[in-house]
Amino acid sequence: xxxxxxxxxxxxxxxxxxxxxxxxxxxxxxxxxxxxxxxxxxxxxxxxxxxxxxxxxxxxxxxxxxxxxxxxxxxxxxxxxxxxxxxxxxxxxxxxxxxxxxxxxxxxxxxxxxxxxxxxxxxxxxxxxxxxxxxxxx
Numbered sequence: 001x002x003x004x005x006x007x008x009x010x011x012x013x014x015x016x017x018x019x020x021x022x023x024x025x026x027x028x029x030x031x032x033x034x035x036x037x038x039x040x041x042x043x044x045x046x047x048x049x050x051x052x053x054x055x056x057x058x059x060x061x062x063x064x065x066x067x068x069x070x071x072x073x074x075x076x077x078x079x080x081x082x083x084x085x086x087x088x089x090x091x092x093x094x095x096x097x098x099x100x101x102x103x104x105x106x107x108x109x110x111x112x113x114x115x116x117x118x119x120x121x122x123x124x125x126x127x128x129x130x131x132x133x134x135x136x137x138x
Contacts, residue, residue: 042126050138056105059134061127067096068115071135073108087118097121099128106137 045059054073085099095118102109112132116124 040123040126042130045127045130045134052138054110055108055138056110057136057138058131060131064124064127066114066116066124068098068113070113072111072113074102074111075109085121095119101132103132103135105135110135 043061043063045061047060047062048057049060050057051071054071056071058071084101085097088096088098090096096115097118099114099116100111102111104110112128112135114124114128
């Protein structure tokens with residue numbers, strides 16, 4: 001009888017060690033890379049827009065659905081308006097991400113401001129970066 005109990009304990013230990021190894025490998029495979037929805041690729045930027053008022057050109061996608069989307073010119077030096085994404089709470093309890101980044105084009109600072117629901121940020125983050133990187137002088 002003790003042989004059967006001993007065998008069951010040994011088999012249990014072997015199974016636990018193997019299962020732990022598989023679990024640890026799966027858990028640490030994507031460590032530090034964030035949630036899977038943040039890894040979505042940028043949309044194809046299929047529209048090129050020339051803004052004569054701002055004197056710039058940039059690319060965007062026809063599939064974009066942001067709460068707020070704005071490009072403007074600000075006075076100041078490069079670096080005063082850094083890249084930032086902050087979470088805000090609006091009346092009604094819905095959380096939003098406000099993204100703001102300034103880029104020097106010629107002698108002016110172009111500021112890209114975007115507001116999107118917090119739960120949708122992972123879907124749009126790389127697209128926003130692609131739009132920002134496409135801003136150039138007209």
